[in-house]
Amino acid sequence: MEKAVMGDNFSRPTVLKTMVIEPPYPWATDQRARVHSLTQLKGIRVVSGKAKCSDHGHFTVSYNVKEKFREITEFIRNGKEGWNGWAPQPWTIPKPPVCNRKHCRGYCTVIISEKKRAIDWLFLVLGQHVGLCSPAQLRYFCKHNHLPYNGSRLEGLYKVYLTLCKQLHPQETLFDIDPIFLASPSSSSESKT
Numbered sequence: 311m312e313k314a315v316m317g318d319n320f321s322r323p324t325v326l327k328t329m330v331i332e333p334p335y336p337w338a339t340d341q342r343a344r345v346h347s348l349t350q351l352k353g354i355r356v357v358s359g360k361a362k363c364s365d366h367g368h369f370t371v372s373y374n375v376k377e378k379f380r381e382i383t384e385f386i387r388n389g390k391e392g393w394n395g396w397a398p399q400p401w402t403i404p405k406p407p408v409c410n411r412k413h414c415r416g417y418c419t420v421i422i423s424e425k426k427r428a429i430d431w432l433f434l435v436l437g438q439h440v441g442l443c444s445p446a447q448l449r450y451f452c453k454h455n456h457l458p459y460n461g462s463r464l465e466g467l468y469k470v471y472l473t474l475c476k477q478l479h480p481q482e483t484l485f486d487i488d489p490i491f492l493a494s495p496s497s498s499s500e501s502k503t
């Protein structure tokens with residue numbers, strides 16, 4: 311458990327945050343921005359998250375963990391070499407979730423927790439919705455996974471996706487990030503946002 315120490319302006323302690331948090335989901339660990347591996351997930355076959363339709367309000371989206379992970383693994387296997395450390399299009403322009411009402415023409419999006427430590431990263435990666443995260447949310451993930459983040463959305467998303475896949479399947483070298491893409495944040499001067 312974490313003590314609420316934020317927001318106290320005059321007596322801010324040196325250590326603001328404890329290392330361990332209350333896991334926000336059964337599939338999340340007690341570390342910030344870290345999900346369990348597939349082996350640790352064991353009985354969890356389906357992961358659900360909340361979405362919102364402009365016409366019909368909130369609804370639930372569920373993903374089969376194995377199926378979705380296989381899909382994303384294949385996608386990475388077929389494309390990674392050509393991406394050069396940048397996220398490909400389906401990651402930068404994520405497909406919206408599909409409303410559960412027939413013939414709906416509303417605009418749908420997934421709901422991402424405003425509390426950063428409660429962001430459902432597994433739901434986001436399986437649905438390939440990570441691209442809906444704000445720069446601050448991506449920065450948060452990178453910070454807690456010791457990934458350099460220079461503000462480039464393309465590079466940030468690339469790292470976040472591969473790192474999440476690596477958390478799910480730590481032995482899979484396909485998800486390793488080439489050290490040249492992990493160089494110091496200031497090494498890239500382009501502003502690809």
Ligand SMILES: [Zn+2]
Pocket residue numbers: 363364365366367409410411414415416
């Ligand atoms: Zn709808």
